[in-house]
Amino acid sequence: MGNIKSLDTLRHSAAHIMAAAVQELFPESKLAIGPAIENGFYYDFEINKTLTPKDLTNIELKMIEIVKKDYPFIHLSVPRTNVIKKLKTKMEKYKLEIISTIEENSLSMYQCGSFIDLCKGPHINKTGDLKYFKLLSVAGAYWRGDENREQLQRIYGTAFFTEKDLTTYLNQMLQAKKRDHRMLGKLLDLFSINSNIGGGLILWHPKGTIIKKTIEHYLEQLHISNSYELISTPHIASDKLFNISGHLQTYNEYMFAPMQIENNPYRIKPMNCPMHLTIYKNKLHSYRDLPIRYAELGTVYRFEKSGVLYGLLRVRGFTQDDGHIIVSPQDLEDEILTTFNMTINCLATFGFKEYKVYLATKPEKNYVGNLKDWLLAEQSIQNVLNRIHYPYEIDQGGGAFYGPKIDIKIKDAVGRLWQCSTIQVDFNLTERFDIYYIDSSGRKKRPFMIHRALIGSIERFIGILLEHYEGKLPLWLSPIQVTILNISKEQINYCKELLKKLQNHGIRANFNYKNANIGYKIRDSINQKIPYILIIGKQEQSKNMVSMRNTKTNKTFELMNIDTILSMLQDEINYKH
């Protein structure tokens, strides 16, 4: 093969070839940028006509022509003035803008056929080296990612070195659809969104509610056993509260419009923290009482832009597993460690064992709090991360304006990262609410506040769980844990007794007595992603036994005692993941 080029190079060249094709088909089009990205490439264009899927096919055909001509990619060094002159005649305003940010007098260009593009390279040797590619979609994109600038048309595509890699990738895309939580939500009858209620507002159906309540119950128990006190706060509050917290000033665009109640403006809460601090302030606290840990499954509403709503993963109303810890400066580090361990433990329970940890530090400007506190908090977090020997990345300047934070991103079954957990120090709200405790010398002292969420939003987390498990949730989370199937109607009464027995032992079971053959009912149960199937026929009934099939492993336990099965199930439920 001689000169082996990287996949990025191949894809970047594919973007050039696509641009060449687009300029041939649409001579008036203006070029913006066309990089290689994680799974392919794109190029942004300004074109008078809106591109359709048919145009995409035509562009692809034109690309094949260019590939067949096997033009070499020629590197050129062109004097700056010549380039500008040329771009001006073609009115390539985006390219001209790019050049204005480049200092050099001689610019690097690449030519293939008659198409020349400003580019640092590198490229494949000739267009014929691009063999396996596909254009995927057209989308809108802002020039320079700035929503105040021109909106361009972006064409996405992908390219690979071998046909096998390309088909594998396209297959993966198809497979990804099988774990789409929106599809699974419909298929498994978990939740829906209704236009009469509004976008981003989730209706939880009975089966979805079981999942949600099971998670909530687990979280409440987890918090209680970790010395948290559960609290409960209203869904709306007077603007006075959000004036004190500063949300009306800093978070306004995400808050729903106010409603007037007896001429006073009220808001739906976008966050729980102000209410938690109001509870803290309700009495004096001694240094002996710290740390004080409040937790609430708090439902908040945020006015997300309509275009960003996405199934359960981006909604307008959601329940946070929200917690706020008031802690003295000297206990901060230990408390962060405790919180970190609790979070990891919680995520592991749901089957997430791999994460990436980020420490986000003080922003360059527009931050609140004094430098000494920032340093102490950042140092405490860093000490914790060093103490647990977990690798982490530093997100320099990525902290919130009110304090540094640890973000934990979990890795799902197909390697995607999701941010759920966050542990944040907050210097802002303690000031704004004038939060203090009485120290050992009887004086008021400002504590630190930790804001933390283990799974973030329950709605979003369920979406992630569904995609992670492809809908096949662990037993403890499955809405229906066991389904009973009778082979013939002779067993109906026996099945009903079994159902009663399972339910009495806290197993979520149902009995599918539908008049259909056993193959049909098994298929139906598997499609419903029910973890266990009890199959009851003449044999089982006569021996007062059951046969149970595990739908994940497709293994069947033949003729078992129901009590043995019950204890098996209960063990697995208690083990959780």
Next chain:
RNA sequence: GCCGAGAUAGCUUAGUGGUAGAGCACCUCCUUGGUAAGGAGGAGGUUGUGGGUUCAAUCCCCACUCUCGGCUCCA
């Protein structure tokens, strides 16, 4: 919010300027069966909402709502 696409039965969808068809699910009947779809029949639709054009609109036009692919943003 922006650019684009879309909305037809519970679900997945076909189709048409003269009020719509299929598969699955559902109901009834036959079948009483042994580990991923047994057979027959039936019912089910104001074609997302509101306007407009037209003799006539599910289809053409406009607005709205919701959804989807992205951008921007984010738990």
